[in-house]
Amino acid sequence: MKDNVEHGLDIVSAVANLSAEDYDGLRLRLWRQFGQELHRIPDAPTPDDLLHEAIEDLLGDRRHCPLARVDLTMCLVNIVRSKVSHVYDKWRQTGIVIVSDEVLEKIRVGDAEDSELRDSILAQVRDDSLLSKVIEYRLEHPEARAQEIAEALGLGLQAMYNANRRLKARLKSVVAK
């Protein structure tokens, strides 16, 4: 049995029909993407606050999502992204706290073209053959996204997810040391 109360493409139904699991997945994506950036801004809303605003904007017809063409979660991500950008711009303009761009800028990790860095990266994951293959592919194809890496190596996305979990565990143990 499916929960399909309303078949119409109206936004109220679409928002209601996303499951709690869908929302939590979306929230994690937003927290990972914007959580730190917002945390740096004094009194800034959280990603959850902005997601609520985005939902209320859609329900109140202040924003629109062409549901026949665009996935609702994608729409919500885009609205939140725009709100984060607005919060950041407003904060910069008020000049309450002046922080140089450098601090907010993510580090530009040097391209791993030099062989010493490349060897060092691979040495960190040498004992995990699947993770090594994933990283080796990425080193050779710096623009490759997860889907491309998975397809090239004949892996499922679940294997990519698991590989990243193992990588995170390694990085955590590095910090612990």
Next chain:
Amino acid sequence: MLITMSEPLNTIDQQTEAWLRRFSHELDLDAQVQSMAPIEDVRSELQALGADVPGFHAKLAAVLRRAKLTHAAQAVIAWMSPCWQPQWAGQPVGAGDIPTQAHAFALEDGRIELSCTWHPQSEANPAYLDLAWNADTLMDGELWCRFVQPDTQVVLTELLLGESREGGHYLTRQTLGFDPAEETWTIALLVKEPHQA
């Protein structure tokens, strides 16, 4: 973890760690990879990041309930039945003890039969209400159901059933905005002129 420009990457070890962190972070942000995460992991990471996991859903339910009522109020009601309270609705009864409840609503030119059964939350499923209707009447418009709290007469929610004369819907607690096995409720049927966008 982001490394800022104030933390120069002096050694090859630091550059290695930074590269691996960036790659891991990119995988974290990849929607397809993230969709593989078990929901328990998603929720525990959300909590670790500082999110109020249940609080978000409670607030969302309230926002949705308001939006549904606003949306429903915009349509013209052509007919509305009296409220019917199924026996044991919202009362603590064992899941296996609730038989299907049925009621016929009379209209001037026919009747609409409504039947329902409900179950409390279990390990595998949220609480839900299973609703079916059969209209022996000319139905010119959309059939809606309105759930009302019998003591306060507060409208709990209002849902579109459709334009078919016969059908059924499986309504979870999330869709209803209340628990049909734990909160008292009555139900009324409405026929509305189709919503003009």
